[in-house]
Amino acid sequence: MNTKPDLKAKNEPETILECRNVTKSVNTASNKTDEKSLTILKAIDMQVKSGESIAIIGASGSGKTTLLSLLAGLDLPSSGEIYLKGLALHQFDEEQRSKVRADHVGFIFQSFLLINSLTALENVMLPAELANDDNAKLKAMTMLEKVGLSDRVEHYPSQLSGGEQQRVAIARAFISNPDILFADEPTGNLDSKTGETITELLFQLNQQQGTTLVLVTHDTKLAVRCQKQLTMDAGEFIQPSGAALEQLTINSVKAG
Ligand SMILES: Nc1ncnc2c1ncn2[C@@H]1O[C@H](COP(=O)(O)OP(=O)(O)O)[C@@H](O)[C@H]1O
Ligand SMILES: [Mg+2]
Numbered sequence: 629m630n631t632k633p634d635l636k637a638k639n640e641p642e643t644i645l646e647c648r649n650v651t652k653s654v655n656t657a658s659n660k661t662d663e664k665s666l667t668i669l670k671a672i673d674m675q676v677k678s679g680e681s682i683a684i685i686g687a688s689g690s691g692k693t694t695l696l697s698l699l700a701g702l703d704l705p706s707s708g709e710i711y712l713k714g715l716a717l718h719q720f721d722e723e724q725r726s727k728v729r730a731d732h733v734g735f736i737f738q739s740f741l742l743i744n745s746l747t748a749l750e751n752v753m754l755p756a757e758l759a760n761d762d763n764a765k766l767k768a769m770t771m772l773e774k775v776g777l778s779d780r781v782e783h784y785p786s787q788l789s790g791g792e793q794q795r796v797a798i799a800r801a802f803i804s805n806p807d808i809l810f811a812d813e814p815t816g817n818l819d820s821k822t823g824e825t826i827t828e829l830l831f832q833l834n835q836q837q838g839t840t841l842v843l844v845t846h847d848t849k850l851a852v853r854c855q856k857q858l859t860m861d862a863g864e865f866i867q868p869s870g871a872a873l874e875q876l877t878i879n880s881v882k883a884g
Contacts, residue, residue, distance in 0.1 A: 649708040
């Protein structure tokens with residue numbers, strides 16, 4: 629059934645990401661010939677609309693990072709379907725997924741993952757250079773200016789604070805103007821004030837560039853800024869407890 633014309637008529641945003649019955653299991657046997665399967669994700673269904681912001685919350689070990697890496701095309705599910713911009717990621721090999729990532733996806737990790745031998749400018753330029761963009765340097769300078777690091781472009785990661793490194797990582801994630809940005813605990817390694825600055829920056833870029841945001845976070849201040857909150861527990865989405873909901877409500881009132 630083709631529902632597109634109806635959706636357009638109602639002016640609803642399109643679905644940018646869809647997950648149907650996605651599972652992930654890994655073999656945890658120490659010996660290659662043995663089979664010992666651990667189920668990390670049970671049966672994930674989710675839909676994300678273009679421009680939406682979604683927070684995935686849940687205890688450590690509940691499967692959040694694993695899910696994010698599947699959604700971003702960094703890894704393959706054991707079963708189920710994942711569509712990003714209508715592209716069937718679950719059927720793509722690494723090379724095809726790498727192209728989808730370069731064209732559509734930005735990713736920010738908790739531990740920044742900058743390349744230590746490259747300056748801030750070179751780190752930010754890298755994705756654009758890999759895409760053979762002639763304007764890589766100019767775009768990187770513009771992005772570093774947006775994150776407030778114009779005066780640090782020649783500095784190496786070791787010369788920057790945690791918050792500054794995360795800002796470089798954000799500039800790098802946004803340089804290719806991704807349709808969707810995945811961030812895994814982007815404020816997790818930062819003090820609360822720096823965390824707030826990073827949160828502001830993410831939503832500013834989300835609004836300026838229309839980027840869809842899917843964030844994994846323990847930070848309720850960041851979670852309440854998102855339009856939707858999804859709670860994971862033991863590899864599946866659950867209805868959050870009354871206490872958890874109350875905490876989010878209190879924070880959302882505080883955040884205005
Ligand atoms: N490659 C792997 N091999 C074995 N276990 C894994 C692997 N990846 C993740 N796990 C396990 O799966 C569970 C979920 O991990 P993860 O997705 O990192 O959770 P979260 O991000 O919510 O803390 C954890 O128990 C973790 O130890
Ligand atoms: Mg994690």
